[in-house]
Amino acid sequence: MKTSILINKYGSAESLDIEKTPQKESLDKHEIEIDVHYSGINYADIVMRVGLYQDAPPKPFVPGYEVSGVVSNVGSEVKNYNVGDEVLAGTRFGGYSSSVIVPVEQVLKKPTHLNMKEAAAIPVNFMTCYIMLIEIARLKKGDKVLIDCATGGIGSIALQMLEKMGAETYGLSTTEKKFKYITQYNAQPILRSEFTDFPDKDFKFILNSSGDRKAINSQLDHLDLGGHLFLLGINSILKDGKKSLARTLKTLIGAPFFHTFSFLQKNRTISGANILNYFDHPKWLIKTFQALKESDYLKPNIGKVYSFKDVTQAHLDLEQGKAFGKLLLDWKNH
């Protein structure tokens, strides 16, 4: 038996259930079983908990995209991994669990520059930043970049990657209290409420994670010729972790539409990504994990580590904006 955190019904953080569930009896030949030490928490887990995540499986299901732990069993054809290896893994759901079984491509031996907590904190954020900044935007030294969610998990990895490549980076935050999370990576902080009036209109790349019409329009207005607006999330549909039909409709109906000719006329690129889709393609997993192994300068910013029994509190802290850095669930020390 394993212990898992389940979404049996959509709702508040209190609606998450902790249950004992049976583990699969035998592994497929290319699968690995991991005794989980830490599970990473992502904002998307909250979005799926309230029932707004389109790609989530039918209820009941176990959320969670990433874990670190120790290999406890390997399928008959698995090479290069042995029982006892310390690993990290991407999980396409199911990561909030004391034990997971995943295809071998989704597993990476824990890079030596990361400890177990950092290893659970990095898969989703690194994959997102790598695909977005390197594979899609192909950013390079000197490029002027704005990250709108600069103080969160994605922001911390993005800012480190941009600092390493020598980009000129700016980051938004709702509050000056969080500016230090931006300046520590040699990026320049700007208050979110003041960005519309920011005088520079020559950004090569802007990351939008709010999905909000006003923010999108203002960010488009700040792009350089040939600039790129990248859409990553819809932060604006939730407030304090609660969905409201009015807010959701406002965001969805208010989303700007673009005529194809406008790209021709205005010299710009708008794109986006659902990183989950990359999990289905071994080619992308292999490429991303190789890049992660080589990125030994990266240090995920670990916030609070909660016993899995305190998952409700962890979700409350994240949705109420009380969290700094990456939040983790601990399956061993409780």
Ligand SMILES: NC(=O)c1ccc[n+]([C@@H]2O[C@H](COP(=O)([O-])OP(=O)(O)OC[C@H]3O[C@@H](n4cnc5c(N)ncnc54)[C@H](OP(=O)(O)O)[C@@H]3O)[C@@H](O)[C@H]2O)c1
């Ligand atoms: N498309 C994908 O595949 C994918 C993958 C990973 C993440 N995401 C999305 O990326 C976003 C960031 O994820 P995360 O893990 O870094 O979250 P996180 O660690 O919870 O951080 C939340 C961040 O959102 C910022 N924020 C608050 N209000 C905002 C607003 N109106 N507009 C933009 N940002 C705002 C916060 O900044 P301040 O508190 O400083 O204002 C903070 O930096 C989320 O929307 C998430 O769903 C998407």
